[in-house]
Amino acid sequence: SIVSRKYRTAYHFQAPKNWINDPNGPMYYNGIYHSFYQYNPNGSIWGDIIWGHSVSTDLVNWIAVEPALEKDSPGDILGCWTGSATILPGNIPVIIYTGGDIDDRQVQNVVLPKNLSDPYLREWIKPGNNPVLQPVGPGFNESQFRDPTTGWIGPDGLWRIAIGAEVNGYSAAVLYKSEDFLNWTRVDHPLYSSNTTNMWECPDFFAVLPGNKGGLDLSVPIPNGAKHVLKVSLDSRDKYFIGVYDLKRDAFEPDTVEDDRRLWLKIDYGNCYAAKSFFDSKNGRRIIWGWANESDSDADDIAKGWAGIYAMARTIWLDNDGKQLLQWPVEEVETLRRNEINHQGLELNKGDLFEIEGIDTAQADVEIDFELTSIDDAEPFDPSWLVDPEKQCREAGASVHGGIGPFGLVVLASGDMKEHTDVHFRVYKSEQKYMILMCSDLGRSSVRPGLYTPAYGGFFEFDLEKEKKISLRTLIDRSAVESFGGGGRLCIIARVYPVALVDERVHLYAFNNGSTTVRVPQLKAWSMATAQVNVKKG
Ligand code: DQQ
Structure with a gap:
């Protein structure tokens, strides 16, 4: 309808039609930016979630390709929920994501590209190892265990990831280690946790250098003087802590934490949730994407035939004083001026x-x-x-x-x-x-x-x-x-x-x-x- 077209954005990211929510597994790989997204192939409200997939050379113009993940295995038959991409040694991208499994539990699965020479990486294979992580262990809640981060390399050369979870009533970014991204062991303490909130969705963990607009790649050791940021999604907002990643304890230590979580810093103070960042190796910057939901009714969304956009891809870096993040739309958006x-x-x-x-x-x-x-x-x-x-x-x-x-x-x-x-x-x-x-x-x-x-x-x-x-x-x-x-x-x-x-x-x-x-x-x-x-x- 005319209304649907008039409200449809002209340069903010959207799917060709239907519902989208969280950005998933953003990455730059061999000349192409990939945007995967929580997508309902059957309508414009949340449900039947799979991973839509679009590709771009400039973060502004996008081509939709076929969905990257369908819910077609016991580990994700109830939905392919949020996850992240990591580029492994040998230049092999891997995705780890949450599946709603056949027993209605939240588990983590991995997928690998079928054909690395396809520039768009259209097809992804689910190896037999899935699910690679299950919500078992003391204190776990099997329906509150999701949204794995991008992997980072620890000083021992092992991969780490964090997953949002409720453990013994705490919200935690639980920590896992692996040599090969397939076999994971839980570390005996979380990366960070807090007893003040609901489950943390969509954790994002990355390193930044004060006053330096350049981004850092987590697949290589982090330089001295870097700070770490832990972003978590709760109360309809993306909130973050700046602190240090203590390598001896293998844990994140925020510089300050306000008891009242309403005082926690936010990535965006408006309609933005489930933001996820990635290191752009083409331009040496860190980029963050967030989801901006509609604020009309479900009936409007059904009438429009689409719902959900992403905030402009933003470069994100740490202020000189190390106390807050700064963000700015990627410069590519200026080509539309x-x-x-x-x-x-x-x-x-x-x-x-x-x-x-x-x-x-x-x-x-x-x-x-x-x-x-x-x-x-x-x-x-x-x-x-x-x-x-x-x-x-x-x-x-x-x-x-x-x-x-x-x-x-x-x-x-x-x-x-x-x-x-x-x-x-x-x-x-x-x-x-x-x-x-x-x-x-x-x-x-x-x-x-x-x-x-x-x-x-x-x-x-x-x-x-x-x-x-x-x-x-x-x-x-x-x-x-x-x-x-x-x-x-x-x-x-x-x-x-x-x-x-x-x-x-x-x-x-x-x-x-x-x-x-x-x-x-x-x-x-x-x-x-x-x-x-x-x-x-x-
Ligand atoms: N959306 C996904 C979950 C995530 C939530 C499901 C956050 O994985 O926790 O669509 O918006």
Whole structure:
């Protein structure tokens, strides 16, 4: 239908049709990027899950090939769930994934490519060893044992993987060792565990060097000075710890852990889950993919005939101070930029709305810098806000005047302004520093009833004395609004369904509703071309 086409994204990853959820086994191998994905071949809601498969040379344009994994063995007859790819010595990729087995248990299986000379690696073979791991052992819960990580090499030359599990009521990233990726032994302690949460889904474990945008390959020994990151998925978000991988104990030790898990850092503060990263050996960077679900109803998804997209592939690295990850859309996405428009030296006074014209405002990339004319009016920051930034965003929406801010972008707005999505900042004064609240407010994103329209948000620290400009980049892609604040310190992807997108031109504005004037030294925006994302030929 027309509605389905209007909300379908033009350059965010999607399957040709039907439901997708978690990204699986992303990898770069012999010139090709592979995206596997949790896929329902029979409809646009979750179920009958197998592994869809698409290939790309640039992470932007994708060709759908046949599913890589079907549920056709006793070890995965109830579903081929999430897993990861690892490149073994001799340049042989292997996938390890969770199967829902014939006894309704969660087990881990491996598959190997049938033909290494097929550039797309279309066919995968299930060796007789499967399942290679079963949920047996003290304290295990056989329906909470899934989502193996990519393998990494330990100092003893053995492979390690971690698996999300519930053990004795704890959430754990359980640790296994193997010489050949087929025969695994459980290590007597987890990589890391915690008693504060539900089972950790989709753990991701990788190494990073502070302030270094280059990624690290886990298949080779990790250089000195590296930090490790453990990402886990829970409470509908991807949360992470930065710490050290203690080689003697063979365990992960976070630098800090807040007791209140609402304070744990997030990969994305919006609609993003089950993110998975991989090392891109072509460009020496680490890339992360996350799943952005729909936020309409099942009935809408059935009517659309598709559901689920991925956030743009993002380069991910560790900030100079080692305290948080930074992310930025892979530079390949810039190949889609068309007809650049450019404004300099704008001034936005209280109540100003500056229309950004001359580009396709339904498919755009916007980069805007904000500079404060004064910081005198910054309101005091209250640390208790940190546990629930969404509440802050809801209560201090774009229309609520503040001291400094809200200022930002209004996107996908109808001509009468009944529909609009607001991405904005507010600046608060904390003891030594400034705290910035970034929000993506969906409260007025659509006049359609029955949609999930939260105000997503998060806080990040900002040294206003040193860094003058607060930057915002927003990728607008029909039903996706993906924003990067402070150079990638805080990311928010949202899904929106404005009616205006279906039958009129949508508008884009920069705005300021704070009492302090803000300058925009630089604003650049582009139309984004439609990428070839799994388009069916003919
Ligand atoms: N999705 C998969 C599971 C995983 C969950 C099933 C996370 O393996 O735990 O589709 O979204």
